[in-house]
Amino acid sequence: xxxxxxxxxxxxxxxxxxxxxxxxxxxxxxxxxxxxxxxxxxxxxxxxxxxxxxxxxxxxxxxxxxxxxxxxxxxxxxxxxxxxxxxxxxxxxxxxxxxxxxxxxxxxxxxxxxxxxxxxxxxxxxxxxxxxxxxxxxxxxxxxxxxxxxxxxxxxxxxxxxxxxxxxxxxxxxxxxxxxxxxxxxxxxxxxxxxxxxxxxxxxxxxxxxxxxxxxxxxxxxxxxxxxxxxxxxxxxxxxxxxxxxxxxxxxxxxxxxxxxxxxxxxxxxxxxxxxxxxxxxxxxxxxxxxxxxxxxxxxxxxxxxxxxxxxxxxxxxxxxxxxxxxxxxxxxxxxxxxxxxxxxxxxxxxxxxxxxxxxxxxxxxxxxxxxxxxxxxxxxxxxxxxxxxxxxxxxxxxxxxxxxxxxxxxxxxxxxxxxxxxxxxxxxxxxxxxxxxxxxxxxxxxxxxxxxxxxxxxxxxxxxxxxxxxxxxxxxxxxxxxxxxxxxxxxxxxxxxxxxxxxxxxxxxx
Amino acid sequence: xxxxxxxxxxxxxxxxxxxxxxxxxxxxxxxxxxxxxxxxxxxxxxxxxxxxxxxxxxxxxxxxxxxxxxxxxxxxxxxxxxxxxxxxxxxxxxxxxxxxxxxxxxxxxxxxxxxxxxxxxxxxxxxxxxxxxxxxxxxxxxxxxxxxxxxxxxxxxxxxxxxxxxxxxxxxxxxxxxxxxxxxxxxxxxxxxxxxxxxxxxxxxxxxxxxxxxxxxxxxxxxxxxxxxxxxxxxxxxxxxxxxxxxxxxxxxxxxxxxxxxxxxxxxxxxxxxxxxxxxxxxxxxxxxxxxxxxxxxxxxxxxxxxxxxxxxxxxxxxxxxxxxxxxxxxxxxxxxxxxxxxxxxxxxxxxxxxxxxxx
Numbered sequence: 001x002x003x004x005x006x007x008x009x010x011x012x013x014x015x016x017x018x019x020x021x022x023x024x025x026x027x028x029x030x031x032x033x034x035x036x037x038x039x040x041x042x043x044x045x046x047x048x049x050x051x052x053x054x055x056x057x058x059x060x061x062x063x064x065x066x067x068x069x070x071x072x073x074x075x076x077x078x079x080x081x082x083x084x085x086x087x088x089x090x091x092x093x094x095x096x097x098x099x100x101x102x103x104x105x106x107x108x109x110x111x112x113x114x115x116x117x118x119x120x121x122x123x124x125x126x127x128x129x130x131x132x133x134x135x136x137x138x139x140x141x142x143x144x145x146x147x148x149x150x151x152x153x154x155x156x157x158x159x160x161x162x163x164x165x166x167x168x169x170x171x172x173x174x175x176x177x178x179x180x181x182x183x184x185x186x187x188x189x190x191x192x193x194x195x196x197x198x199x200x201x202x203x204x205x206x207x208x209x210x211x212x213x214x215x216x217x218x219x220x221x222x223x224x225x226x227x228x229x230x231x232x233x234x235x236x237x238x239x240x241x242x243x244x245x246x247x248x249x250x251x252x253x254x255x256x257x258x259x260x261x262x263x264x265x266x267x268x269x270x271x272x273x274x275x276x277x278x279x280x281x282x283x284x285x286x287x288x289x290x291x292x293x294x295x296x297x298x299x300x301x302x303x304x305x306x307x308x309x310x311x312x313x314x315x316x317x318x319x320x321x322x323x324x325x326x327x328x329x330x331x332x333x334x335x336x337x338x339x340x341x342x343x344x345x346x347x348x349x350x351x352x353x354x355x356x357x358x359x360x361x362x363x364x365x366x367x368x369x370x371x372x373x374x375x376x377x378x379x380x381x382x383x384x385x386x387x388x389x390x391x392x393x394x395x396x397x398x399x400x401x402x403x404x405x406x407x408x409x410x411x412x413x414x415x416x417x418x419x420x421x422x423x424x425x426x427x428x429x430x431x432x433x434x435x436x437x438x439x440x441x442x443x444x445x446x447x448x449x450x451x452x453x454x455x456x457x458x459x460x461x462x463x464x465x466x467x468x469x470x471x472x473x474x475x476x477x478x479x480x481x482x483x484x485x486x487x488x489x490x491x492x493x494x495x496x497x498x499x500x501x502x503x504x505x506x507x508x509x510x511x
Numbered sequence: 512x513x514x515x516x517x518x519x520x521x522x523x524x525x526x527x528x529x530x531x532x533x534x535x536x537x538x539x540x541x542x543x544x545x546x547x548x549x550x551x552x553x554x555x556x557x558x559x560x561x562x563x564x565x566x567x568x569x570x571x572x573x574x575x576x577x578x579x580x581x582x583x584x585x586x587x588x589x590x591x592x593x594x595x596x597x598x599x600x601x602x603x604x605x606x607x608x609x610x611x612x613x614x615x616x617x618x619x620x621x622x623x624x625x626x627x628x629x630x631x632x633x634x635x636x637x638x639x640x641x642x643x644x645x646x647x648x649x650x651x652x653x654x655x656x657x658x659x660x661x662x663x664x665x666x667x668x669x670x671x672x673x674x675x676x677x678x679x680x681x682x683x684x685x686x687x688x689x690x691x692x693x694x695x696x697x698x699x700x701x702x703x704x705x706x707x708x709x710x711x712x713x714x715x716x717x718x719x720x721x722x723x724x725x726x727x728x729x730x731x732x733x734x735x736x737x738x739x740x741x742x743x744x745x746x747x748x749x750x751x752x753x754x755x756x757x758x759x760x761x762x763x764x765x766x767x768x769x770x771x772x773x774x775x776x777x778x779x780x781x782x783x784x785x786x787x788x789x790x791x792x793x794x795x796x797x798x799x800x801x802x803x804x805x806x807x808x809x810x811x812x813x814x815x816x817x818x819x820x821x822x823x824x825x826x827x828x829x830x831x832x833x834x835x836x837x838x839x840x841x842x843x844x845x846x847x848x849x850x851x852x853x854x855x856x857x858x859x860x861x862x863x864x865x866x867x868x869x870x871x
Binding site: 033040041102106107108110113122123155200201202203205213215216217218219220221251342357361364366367368371372375377379380449455458459460461462463464470474477478479484508 | 530542548549553568569570571572574575576580581582583584586587589631659665673676678681694709710711712713714715716720721723724726736739745747853858859862867871
């Protein structure tokens with residue numbers, strides 16, 4: 001067991017190394033402009049980060065929890081369809097939907113002009129709304145799982161005591177689902193903190209935008225690193241608070257699935273309309289616009305330049321997903337056999353909240369250091385890119401694995417151990433096979449994120465290797481947005497496959 | 512558990528055989544790190560390959576990212592040439608020792624002295640001017656002769672511009688600091704902020720489209736984006752295309768409008784319009800130096816210069832090569848001949864000035 005402990009520790013350190021480099025760099029890095037950054041940039045950037053987080057997370061929780069409650073507790077026209085379709089917005093990268101929304105509802109947006117809407121969406125509250133519309137499935141998925149199983153008897157009891165639907169939701173269902181909702185809200189917050197493309201386009205001053213302002217504008221990498229350290233601290237705070245919310249969770253007993261009540265009258269129509277509006281705004285509207293642009297600009301030569309990018313994207317994604325999954329399995333094994341290591345997973349997953357560009361800075365610093373001492377050139381290699389993705393997306397792979405393991409009764413392990421199996425054998429023969437849906441879910445989640453990911457890929461990729469996201473970014477950067485629609489569409493299609501499979505798997509895992 | 516380890520084999524193998532590390536050994540290549548990502552560049556690289564038989568390998572990214580990568584790679588870096596779209600960044604690259612000085616009579620003949628580094632660390636090969644597009648139904652051309660004219664009360668609620676985040680705005684203000692000093696540059700920024708039609712947002716092209724929709728009558732944008740818009744067949748862009756005319760303002764005259772003391776205005780003459788360059792240099796640890804210089808020469812040749820002008824709507828640097836007809840329609844460009852490395856030196860100052868003036 002001790003060896004496992006060491007392996008886990010080494011892995012965690014490996015995963016944290018780039019972040020440690022970033023966080024310790026301020027101690028020795030020179031900053032020429034720190035006092036300016038501290039007094040002039042930081043207050044406004046902190047304020048806008050807080051505001052954006054607040055709007056995005058609150059709206060995402062409202063959308064995600066509301067929709068999940070509707071499809072789990074009621075019957076209404078289209079429920080079966082909405083149940084899976086509301087996951088679809090996850091396939092859209094935030095930067096792509098932000099640009100698309102701006103092209104529709106921005107100052108010169110086609111829909112805004114056609115309908116004469118007096119306000120536009122390109123501002124901080126607008127961006128919060130865009131983030132919430134794309135990211136709410138992170139809340140919707142776990143909330144739906146929580147509402148559908150494990151609370152039927154509680155809900156029945158509340159009903160018999162005369163609690164109406166709204167009271168049942170606020171007094172029983174929402175508190176029981178709180179850990180699930182908090183986990184989803186946490187993911188929304190991380191994605192919001194990490195975004196750079198959308199905040200830059202919308203001109204919102206988040207901490208991440210501040211990092212780039214210090215780095216690219218003030219030529220002060222030291223200040224950029226200090227801001228990154230601050231961002232990391234903020235992330236730690238979020239991790240801590242999520243952990244606390246989880247800890248106070250009421251452990252749901254195994255229970256039959258929640259019984260769905262048929263809605264009647266206007267409530268029926270309202271439920272369908274609400275889910276429909278969410279689906280249209282979060283997915284159908286942006287994807288429709290992208291498809292139209294793609295067809296408008298597509299020709300054979302364009303397609304020919306895009307197809308190799310598609311191949312590269314899938315190639316990199318597969319390698320990164322494999323490595324990440326492997327690391328996640330080792331950590332999950334460590335955690336299974338020593339509960340005191342549960343913190344390890346959270347530490348190891350910290351990279352998920354750190355902007356890709358910051359991770360890339362840390363990874364490159366490490367690789368450069370190794371290169372100087374050993375002469376081994378890692379920068380520009382696929383291995384380094386895969387490692388960086390592993391640092392960034394481990395938390396994503398960890399989520400379903402840990403949830404899956406938590407569902408497995410410990411008595412299973414104990415029986416196997418009593419029959420003489422070693423802990424490792426128990427894990428490989430008992431736990432892992434039972435975990436298959438979660439493993440597939442984890443791999444798909446990572447694959448999907450790698451396909452969407454931009455800054456890390458951009459900085460660390462090998463020579464002459466374009467991915468779909470770098471194509472989109474290149475074209476968006478030179479303000480040729482309609483031409484970027486085709487690769488953007490392919491990113492969404494790549495993302496759709498895992499999203500839909502994921503939904504299926506989560507269902508099957510429950511039944 | 513052993514079964515699981517097989518993943519590591521291919522991963523290690525891939526890591527060692529990464530394209531970037533493998534192909535540096537080949538003699539007949541030139542490896543380019545570029546901030547530019549235009550089809551014109553791709554076509555020019557292809558033409559270069561055809562002409563010389565030298566393979567061009569490209570990594571594109573933003574200049575800041577490419578510099579960090581270059582620094583971390585150190586002597587092992589595969590890069591031979593760096594190309595950026597900002598003189599300030601080139602100056603910084605030279606200052607940090609990323610570039611090696613090149614003496615080449617052909618390059619020196621093709622690129623005018625003020626558009627290249629005196630020591631030969633970098634050479635410009637295209638120019639973009641930061642100009643003013645205006646609604647020709649609402650503004651007369653003689654109302655915008657200098658950048659400072661935009662601070663006049665006449666343009667209150669009329670000015671469209673992208674956020675100060677962008678290097679094009681930072682370079683413009685850096686040039687003002689170089690000519691006028693930081694205080695006056697700040698006055699100018701405050702004058703612009705006071706006249707804004709809306710919070711700065713979106714891209715240069717978005718500002719042009721906003722003129723088309725009557726959201727403002729004056730936009731500060733790069734010449735190159737106007738050129739692209741004027742060539743666009745996109746129906747959504749026709750309204751902007753039809754209402755826009757272009758002024759090439761100069762840096763003459765310092766904005767004292769806000770002080771109300773016009774008599775004290777020191778007048779500067781003949782500074783010209785702010786320009787920035789795209790350019791490149793040979794890296795300090797280039798493994799294919801000869802090929803790298805060959806590529807830079809090629810980019811400064813008549814054919815390449817004409818391709819930049821017509822294909823990408825940029826001003827060519829080589830004397831005698833005409834700009835595209837669309838750009839010539841803007842009027843005759845008199846570029847500011849400021850030592851462009853100063854743009855890099857004053858960039859941080861420019862960011863501070865922009866922030867202090869409240870330019871988002």
